[in-house]
Amino acid sequence: MTRSDQWKLYLTVVFVLASLWTLWPTFQFYSLPAKERQVVLQARPSQATTEAERLQLEKYAKLREKAIKLGLDLQGGMYLLLEVDTSKLGAAEAKNAVDQAMQIIRNRVDQFGVAEPSIQRQGDNRILIQLPGLLDQERAKALIGQTALLEFKLVKTEEESKALYDRIDGYFARKLRGGAPPDSAAPDSVQHPFTSKLLASSHAEAVVLNENIPIVDAMIGRLKADSTFSVDAQLAWDSHDTDVSGRTARGLYVVGKDALMKGSEVASAQMRLDLDATRPGAPGVSFNLTSRGGALFGDITGANVGRRLAIVLDGKIQSAPNIQEKIPRGQGSITGTFTEEEAQNLAIVLRSGALPAPVNVIEERTIGPSMGQDSIDKGIHAGAVGALLVVFFMVVYYRVSGVVAVVALILNILGLLACMAGFHATLTLPGIAGIVLTIGMAVDTNVLIFERIREELRNKRTVLAAIETGYARAYRTIIDAHVTTLLSSFALMWFGTGPIRGFAITLSIGLIINLITAVGISKMIFDAWSVRRKLSSISI
Amino acid sequence: MFQILHGVNVDWMRRRHLAFLFSGACVLISIISLIAHGGPRYGVDFTGGALVEILVTPPVHADAVRAAVDRAGYRGSEIQELSRPGQFLIRTEIKSGQNPAPAIVQEVAAEHPGSHVERLRYESVGPRVGGELRGAAIKAIFFALGFILIYVGIRYDWRYSLGAVAALFHDVFITVGALSLMNKEITLTVVAALLTIAGYSINDTIVVFDRIRERSRTLRREPPANVMNIAINETLSRTIITSFTVFLTVMALYTLGGEVIHDFAFAMLVGVVFGTYSSVYVASGLALEVQLWLERAGQGRGKK
Numbered sequence: 126m127t128r129s130d131q132w133k134l135y136l137t138v139v140f141v142l143a144s145l146w147t148l149w150p151t152f153q154f155y156s157l158p159a160k161e162r163q164v165v166l167q168a169r170p171s172q173a174t175t176e177a178e179r180l181q182l183e184k185y186a187k188l189r190e191k192a193i194k195l196g197l198d199l200q201g202g203m204y205l206l207l208e209v210d211t212s213k214l215g216a217a218e219a220k221n222a223v224d225q226a227m228q229i230i231r232n233r234v235d236q237f238g239v240a241e242p243s244i245q246r247q248g249d250n251r252i253l254i255q256l257p258g259l260l261d262q263e264r265a266k267a268l269i270g271q272t273a274l275l276e277f278k279l280v281k282t283e284e285e286s287k288a289l290y291d292r293i294d295g296y297f298a299r300k301l302r303g304g305a306p307p308d309s310a311a312p313d314s315v316q317h318p319f320t321s322k323l324l325a326s327s328h329a330e331a332v333v334l335n336e337n338i339p340i341v342d343a344m345i346g347r348l349k350a351d352s353t354f355s356v357d358a359q360l361a362w363d364s365h366d367t368d369v370s371g372r373t374a375r376g377l378y379v380v381g382k383d384a385l386m387k388g389s390e391v392a393s394a395q396m397r398l399d400l401d402a403t404r405p406g407a408p409g410v411s412f413n414l415t416s417r418g419g420a421l422f423g424d425i426t427g428a429n430v431g432r433r434l435a436i437v438l439d440g441k442i443q444s445a446p447n448i449q450e451k452i453p454r455g456q457g458s459i460t461g462t463f464t465e466e467e468a469q470n471l472a473i474v475l476r477s478g479a480l481p482a483p484v485n486v487i488e489e490r491t492i493g494p495s496m497g498q499d500s501i502d503k504g505i506h507a508g509a510v511g512a513l514l515v516v517f518f519m520v521v522y523y524r525v526s527g528v529v530a531v532v533a534l535i536l537n538i539l540g541l542l543a544c545m546a547g548f549h550a551t552l553t554l555p556g557i558a559g560i561v562l563t564i565g566m567a568v569d570t571n572v573l574i575f576e577r578i579r580e581e582l583r584n585k586r587t588v589l590a591a592i593e594t595g596y597a598r599a600y601r602t603i604i605d606a607h608v609t610t611l612l613s614s615f616a617l618m619w620f621g622t623g624p625i626r627g628f629a630i631t632l633s634i635g636l637i638i639n640l641i642t643a644v645g646i647s648k649m650i651f652d653a654w655s656v657r658r659k660l661s662s663i664s665i
Numbered sequence: 666m667f668q669i670l671h672g673v674n675v676d677w678m679r680r681r682h683l684a685f686l687f688s689g690a691c692v693l694i695s696i697i698s699l700i701a702h703g704g705p706r707y708g709v710d711f712t713g714g715a716l717v718e719i720l721v722t723p724p725v726h727a728d729a730v731r732a733a734v735d736r737a738g739y740r741g742s743e744i745q746e747l748s749r750p751g752q753f754l755i756r757t758e759i760k761s762g763q764n765p766a767p768a769i770v771q772e773v774a775a776e777h778p779g780s781h782v783e784r785l786r787y788e789s790v791g792p793r794v795g796g797e798l799r800g801a802a803i804k805a806i807f808f809a810l811g812f813i814l815i816y817v818g819i820r821y822d823w824r825y826s827l828g829a830v831a832a833l834f835h836d837v838f839i840t841v842g843a844l845s846l847m848n849k850e851i852t853l854t855v856v857a858a859l860l861t862i863a864g865y866s867i868n869d870t871i872v873v874f875d876r877i878r879e880r881s882r883t884l885r886r887e888p889p890a891n892v893m894n895i896a897i898n899e900t901l902s903r904t905i906i907t908s909f910t911v912f913l914t915v916m917a918l919y920t921l922g923g924e925v926i927h928d929f930a931f932a933m934l935v936g937v938v939f940g941t942y943s944s945v946y947v948a949s950g951l952a953l954e955v956q957l958w959l960e961r962a963g964q965g966r967g968k969k
Contacts, residue, residue, distance in 0.1 A: 198925070206794065262787070263764070263767060266764070485791075486789075486791075487790075487791035487793065487794045488790050488791060488794045489764070489787065489789045489790075490787070490789075491784075491786065491787045492785075493783065493784055493785040493786060495720075495783065495785065496786050496925075499923060500923055500925045500926070503921060503922050503923030503925075503926070504923065504925075504926060506922075507917045507920075507921035507922035507923070508917070508918070510917040510921055511915070511917030511918060512914070514910075514913040514917065515910045515914060518909070518910060518913065554854060554857075554925060555853070555854060555857040558854075558861055558929060559857075559861075561861070561914060561915070562861045562864055562865070564914065565865065565907070565910070565911045565914065566864075568911075569868065569872075569907040569910075569911075572906050572907050572910075573872065573903055576900075576902055580899070598879075602871065602872055602875040602876070605871050605875055606868045606871045608816065609816055609817065609868070609871055610867060610868060612809075612816055613809035613812055613813055613860075613864065613867070614809075614864070616808035616809040617805045617806075617809055619805075620801060620804045620805040620808055621805040622797075622802070622853075624853040624854065624856075624857060625801075625802060625805055625853065625856060625857060625860070628857045628860060628861075629860075632864070
């Protein structure tokens with residue numbers, strides 16, 4: 126062996142060892158039984174109670190981190206693309222809003238207890254959330270998407286409310302009449318277009334039958350849109366239905382336009398089952414205010430004893446209790462017709478704060494875990510069968526040289542997977558497609574070389590010379606083929622989105638490694654083999 | 666030495682016009698199919714909409730699922746029964762931002778109280794996002810083709826680069842046509858397959874071109890058609906072996922890979938077959954046509 130051959134050998138050994146070392150955690154992780162793997166996936170060292178447990182969980186977390194991750198399409202989970210609606214914010218606010226929203230969503234997801242959530246910003250006002258594994262999708266979505274803007278507003282007095290309703294009736298009656306004078310004989314629906322749709326239990330808290338809700342809602346919308354109709358009050362729906370002699374209906378409140386206090390003053394919140402004395406066991410949320418909020422709350426309640434204070438969540442009235450007396454300690458509760466889960470969610474969103482602007486889900490993909498498992502099983506099965514067929518063919522057709530090609534191919538895949546583990550890349554279905562193309566190119570590289578060597582042998586060259594020229598001639602073709610494919614996959618990486626990029630990244634890594642394994646390492650094996658034995662014939 | 670195709674001596678280029686005719690026919694069939702189907706059938710990735718996949722155990726009839734979906738308020742949805750009994754793919758629209766999956770699952774379960782309904786997959790893409798994904802995919806493919814054109818142009822000759830890109834386009838287009846004929850959807854996964862095909866196609870073409878370039882240096886006196894025949898014949902065993910191994914892998918994916926990868930594998934099968942053929946005929950044939958045309962133009966000018 127020459128010196129340079131020795132160096133090549135050392136480098137190869139280092140390459141193989143480094144790859145194996147990088148892949149070891151992946152191997153460990155995926156050879157665990159499914160149940161234990163789940164434990165590793167869920168491990169959160171911060172939740173440990175004892176030192177020993179913490180060490181164990183940290184070990185798990187490290188293992189999880191170092192293993193190749195499977196994409197949502199392979200392991201199941203939820204992919205959400207959210208758009209932050211910044212249309213109602215100023216330029217400066219809009220800029221911060223997305224960052225704030227991300228932080229808040231991160232807090233919420235953390236409290237929800239998902240292992241390895243990924244929350245990334247995309248573009249100007251989008252947030253990409255990936256939650257792997259098993260989870261309650263509807264609940265997760267509700268939790269992430271809820272604005273959770275908590276406001277405390279005074280309910281208007283009877284007189285104020287009546288005055289507002291009179292104005293609204295007048296507004297719509299005028300529109301209905303056109304230019305005509307008022308007609309006292311006209312039906313109620315013409316004289317009082319708005320209030321005729323309400324079942325007034327009181328003015329400040331009216332009730333609307335279910336079938337009338339769309340009409341009333343549309344009228345409220347028109348008032349809001351008309352800038353000439355200025356009010357210091359706001360009409361807000363109750364968050365839940367009520368029952369009016371067997372018919373479903375919903376409460377409508379007149380509340381102040383400005384909030385006296387906001388949810389940002391909430392320090393902590395918990396789900397409780399004992400908040401409503403009239404309905405024991407009904408889930409609700411109790412909250413504690415910050416010291417500043419507590420003082421503010423004391424002032425507000427002190428100044429408005431006897432009035433009603435509405436607790437408004439995302440524009441809907443949760444409850445509107447009477448203020449009996451000044452409440453000096455910063456404590457309160459929200460009751461309503463919650464399920465336990467909803468109350469739990471509400472507590473989480475109150476703790477993590479309100480989103481600065483509404484968010485909309487514009488893309489959603491959820492893959493059930495059994496579907497993911499099915500894809501992996503079948504994909505691995507098919508891949509193994511395909512690879513075995515190729516190996517079989519190569520060995521039959523090229524004999525010992527075929528074995529060399531197979532060794533190079535195995536090293537290529539080993540290196541590719543090691544790179545993915547090293548870069549913390551995620552293996553997805555398009556990524557597997559990239560690996561398939563890499564295998565194809567790797568086999569092709571060897572076929573090109575071997576066919577060239579065979580040609581040279583037919584031209585009566587010696588074995589050594591045939592190997593040398595075969596490699597040298599095939600090398601140029603191989604480089605051209607690789608560069609062209611690499612160029613196009615760079616284009617895909619730059620301009621493509623998620624899955625296309627995944628494909629391009631795997632392919633690029635695979636091709637670069639292929640130049641090392643299929644050309645460099647296989648040549649080294651050939652050299653060692655032919656030089657040492659001084660071969661006069663070669664098995665190719 | 667165990668060999669297939671040693672010492673073949675086929676005059677490929679003489680029959681190139683036949684090949685052009687064949688390719689033209691395939692492209693025409695693709696165009697007709699695309700027109701008949703109103704363009705490529707884009708999946709929800711590109712059009713926006715929702716896709717719900719459920720598994721009902723014990724299995725029920727597709728009509729029952731359709732009735733349940735109608736009752737859930739999603740009349741006009743497309744329901745496809747998959748290979749596993751009881752597994753259904755429902756393509757539907759998103760109404761007022763509502764996720765249709767829970768309502769559909771609930772109705773199917775209500776229709777068959779004894780059945781267990783599992784939600785396997787749910788995808789929804791807003792119409793704007795769909796348009797963006799489509800735009801990004803097209804842009805990526807466009808730039809990939811552009812880079813190849815430039816590289817082959819610099820490294821070889823623009824005559825070759827025209828042939829290479831034409832072959833590439835030919836393979837991808839016919840695959841899209843085949844997908845359309847089989848009424849299969851173009852999803853992001855299928856786009857990945859199309860890209861893979863483009864990769865193979867260009868690789869195959871480069872290998873043949875490289876040999877043509879090498880031979881045109883050593884065989885200066887031969888007419889270009891002969892040089893091309895020699896180059897193609899010399900690389901033929903490699904072309905066939907490589908295609909065969911790829912074909913083996915893709916066939917395994919197609920038959921065993923499961924339904925998620927099925928369309929990907931189908932596109933690959935079509936693409937590999939046409940890619941092999943096109944690197945011999947379309948790419949080289951076109952390059953030859955361009956060369957002959959240039960020579961004729963050159964002689965014409967020489968006479969004047």
